[in-house]
Amino acid sequence: MSLPQFNIGGLASGLDTAGMISGLMRIERIPITRMQGRQSDYRARLQSWTAITTKVSDFREKVDSLRHPSDFASFVSARSSNEDVATVEITGTPTAASVSVTVQQLAASHQVTAGSGFADGTAAVGAGTFTVTTSAGDTVITTTATTTLDDLARAINDDPDLAVSASVIEVSTGDTRLLLTAENSGADAAFTTSSTVTALNSSNTISQAADAQIRLGDAVNGIVISRPTNTITGVIEGVSLDLKTVSTEPVSFSIERDTDAAKSAIVDLVNAANGVLDEISNQTKYDADNNRASPLTNDSTARDLTLGLRSVLGQTFSNGTSTIRSIGDMGISLGQDGRYTVDETKLADALTSDFDTVMAAFTRDGSSDDTSVQFLSATSDTVDGTYAVTVDGAATSPVLTGSAYTAPTQDETFDITLNSSTLSVTVTAGSTLAQAVDQINAALADTTLEVVEASDVGGALSLAAPTRFGSATTLTVANDGVFGLDGSDTGIDATGTIGGEPATGQGQRLTADSGSPKGLSVRSRYSTADLAGGPQTAQVTINQGLGGRLDAWLDKVEGVGGDIAQAREEWDNRISDLDDQIQAFEGRLVIREAAIRRQFTAMETALSNLQDQSRFLAGLAGGLPTG
Template sequence: MATISSPGVGTSGLDVKSIISQLVALEKKPLDTLKLQAATVNTKISAYGQIKSLVSTLQDAASKLTSVTGWNGVNTTSSDSKYVSAGAVGGTLPTSFSVEVQSLAKAQATASAALLPVGGALGAGTLRLELGKWSVAPASFTPSSGQPVDITITATDKLSDVASKINGANAGVTASILTDASGERLLLRSKNTGAEAGFRLSVMEGGDTDIASAGNTDATGLSRLVAGSTVTQAGADAKATVNGIAVSSATNTFASTISGVTFKAEQVTTAPVEITVAKDDTAVQSNIDAFVKAYNAVNQLLQDATKYDAKTNSAGLLQGDSTAVALQNSLRNAIQSVTSGGGAFKRLADVGITQQLGGDLAVDSAKLSKALKESPEDLKNLFRNTGGGSADGIAVQLKALTTDLLSNKNTGFFKSKDDTLQLSLKRNVDDQARLLDKVDAYEKRITQRYNALDKQMSSLNGLNAYIAQQVTAWNKSGG
């Protein structure tokens, strides 16, 4: 640190800027502590965010073990999925059946007669699009219960304008234009497949609302879009047989033909395709493994965050944090709980899931597989029984606990902890702001004082030089 020289002959003034800078730095020293505290709080906020994420994963894993479908998993196979694919919901009874596909579902498609000149205006009028069903013999159209869609066409609209207006009308039909040597054609296609998803295009010109009148079908003006048009593909349902019984679907997916099973016609078959639904215990095994993995992830993070390493004399970020320890104990108590609703199984250890040193869970696969094979209902009840209180299954209890922990109410563990940390962070920011204000005021105050002192010393130096000159002159005159 620079020193202040005593004023006197030869003094060139004080280094005021350096002195003030060093004094201000001393005043700002507490800011380093505040910044370190803020960094620690932010790190804790991040840590609790990670813990919350892992607890949420644990809640999801517990939820799967409390779900009926999670315990009634099934495996669905097709002898040739290139022709017929299939799936089934959990709980579907084991079954098998054969499927033959005679035809796939089709969407109605039409093409207008060729129009010339290409790019020319068609004429004014109104296009009407109706959805419904066509009968073949005699050809007739039965509109569906929905309202028809009317589209206004102006005298200057070209075929491209018409197609654009149809596509923008949300009428259940898509439009495109085909151009070849004979002219341009309006192509229409139903958005949906099936016999009930057909459509009819009609024209009304000059205020005539009778779509069957001669003026609206005479192949002049806008009526050229309907006169001479052809159905290039009729709307049709998919047709198949299940064990020899005829079935149909508006789409290629048969969702309600066999209870719990959905199969899809991919191609017309050349031979029967066998669909088999069987119980799938691997889904239960997978859900239990996911549950154990999720619990261990939470436990390991809490273990690392709260431990003290005597060898390195280092403490985890949350070491001594009573709320983190309480969370760890709550989760362990839930895992170690005894349920009276599990039949032959009362605790996780009964089915080969044991707690190791440090709190992690380990799975004895052989013991768990035996329980799943020989006592599936007892195993299910161990996890998902809902008798209330001590009769609740382990997964039910853990799901209830994690739901409370993750609640967004003020009583929720993570919400409460985050609010506390955020408040601490806000106070720290306020403390830093107050300290900086105090330092600014201090800097202004001492700057004024040292500048005044520097001026005074400069004045004294000048007086000292004058007196020295006078003494010298006096000595000379006295000699």
Template structure:
């Protein structure tokens, strides 16, 4: 039998077209598997949205479960003389403060130098020495700065600024009649005052070292650094910086300007109110996500990705049980249910907050509010209970994680099934191809035989006609 390289050549039939139709029909068997794979991918994406909303809720209740939230203090200042921040060691109280003056840095400007900025002031390497009321931290006594040969006034400035631990910032100032080398202490306060500058080169006049930075010696302009001066409830206090710590235990004062101010250190009720509001918002956001994922539109027939999902029902049921439960003993005057704080569960499953009732509960007994949310040594409060439940649902053996794992396992199984079906389809199409090739060859051979016989009969007819 002749070898056929392309189907249909021998027979004249469109066997390739027929084979394509058979291939398309066979691959149609894959469509249900593809739809199932797509459905599982959509479910995993929906579980991811639900996981994000539940994690955000866990974070919100976790904040309410921290006792430190209810023990935090705020520092409220009346007046513009200072700002304040209360730390964990602060104690409630009222303070009258007066800032007499702020801390300032010392400065020293050299005598006026009659040179151009491009003029070299050193023929060889020289040493410039800085003196302070107290040497900067990490330094001892005077500070030496090496000035290279051929340095201009700007080069001297740069050498000082490049000296690690110099304790000053240098600049070149033109006072209208000539240039000065100006130095400013990097730190504020009297102890950081710069008291002298000497230079081997000799182009500065003698007497640069001043015993009192307020003096003017040989054209030197010096200004002493100054400590901040303030009083707290009449008690005089000095500070080398404008950020004062320790004057009031646990409170940091940031001095802004001279003047009077009143400081109130009190319980930070705003943080508690914001945390409770955040808890309500996070739960409602979670409910909104669940609502979208389980919705059903009767008009279009469109169903949410997780409609009827058992993991969603488990999450809703467990959280609803926690929210409606009792955590305190009302007979003992304790806050027992969310309604005691102005939080109610609506018919649609969301929470609503009456801020007035919450403010009243906080103002009446912050300790009771704390116990309601955080519980005691052996019992969980409302926030602790919800945080534990959310953690379990999100955990490695939780309902949500198990649902995701189940969807991923189904995808793996469907992928394996898809591969097996593709292999079966390929084998079937190949079998058809072989059979069509055989058919094509057979028909081609039959056509050849038919042509031969036709020719023979024609020849016989011709011979008989002649006879």
């Protein structure tokens, strides 16, 4: 704080008034120092919550990797009996399977040389045309008298629609040729060349395009599978085979559950849980020997986090007749030090002997007693149990059906719109109803409207989006003057209740809005005909599993409005309040210091006046007669 520009500074009194004022102001600032100390304490608490948040986030990652059945389904390993012939790679979530194949043929790319006897790449090829014929048609390149072999190769490579690359190779001195190679392997990638230029008219196939071929079964009754590349998919779902060489001996591929990977994931989850507990313990511990508390000692929120996590991990499972009813049955136990330990041998045995039960214990899953109602998902709000799903309204998809079909006398073009996507289609003059259906479906294929289908409904042309249900889908036809299709139709959402609670429909999906089943979503496949006799009811059972329960605990702890956020907000608010108090107090100190300086200035001025009067009187007294 700056001093006033005018300051007597004890000239009259001889006192160190500046030092005295500074000392007085230090005393006046004691409340600010105390408030700043409290702020430091609060900031330490915020840092403690930041450290805990980091550990909770790590734990969330591990929980999310184990709370769905598909997570456990991904724990598979693949093995080839002869990797010199073929290897295997997991590309999805395959189920356990085994298959033996014989590699009969590898895929090959087509290669052709054209021309011969050119001195080098700068030699002119001559005027005319050079044609490459593929399954897509002819690509014709025109050459002139100045076109060189290099120019021709460049022209071929610059054509974006031609799946053939070209290069210039020197076979021997004075014999340079054009080499063309299909960009893709497989029999369909074969091509031929021809030319009106004599020097290019000769060609030689040096590699014949071929599909890869593997055989399932024996040579007599086996099935031959062909693919255009040496990477074979579709033989085992979620797995690709990479062929290396031809072999007369079968190669076996086995897909097995990888219990080691599952065990590692569970151990990682336990370690992450310990990470949370350790961090909370570190931030709340009390050092009795040195009488020293940690930032969160006696913090009720931190204590509740520990108790809540241990409570979830200590719950039992409903696993029918299985002996695995708790994490202890898998080899996971809570020690006296407050940390969880894993008996990896016992865990491995549980995974090997009863993998499905371990999966059910960890994952959130559901089932239905009716194939027309499918469990989709649940949230951390959903309470374990069995709920009656009553459907009283079927989801529908939009349909437009015209009048009795009459063949158009001229080409008829009209617009089909699905939501915001529009496509114009044409039915040619004189087309039968079957031909009109084929023409419309061909036009819709491989477009944004490929989900729309044309069909014959009672002798009338009909359009529908049979896989798009609900009010979010609208089908519109415009500018049709022949078939009677002009108009618009919107799908209807399913309606019903779950566990007696209202449910929101979105297409075929029904989601409970409140109560114990809140967040439970199912798919209703009941049709309007199924519900003609009245509502239909199915029983859907939801099991949160350990993963679902931990997800619920994490939802309570994390995020905006979570326990940690509320704790942080409390200390943030206290720090902010103290900032306001300190600022206000600093303003009062400025006024207080000014007042103290005025008092000292007045004192010095009074003393100075008294000293002047004393000197004046002393001078008068000195001038008086002494006799």
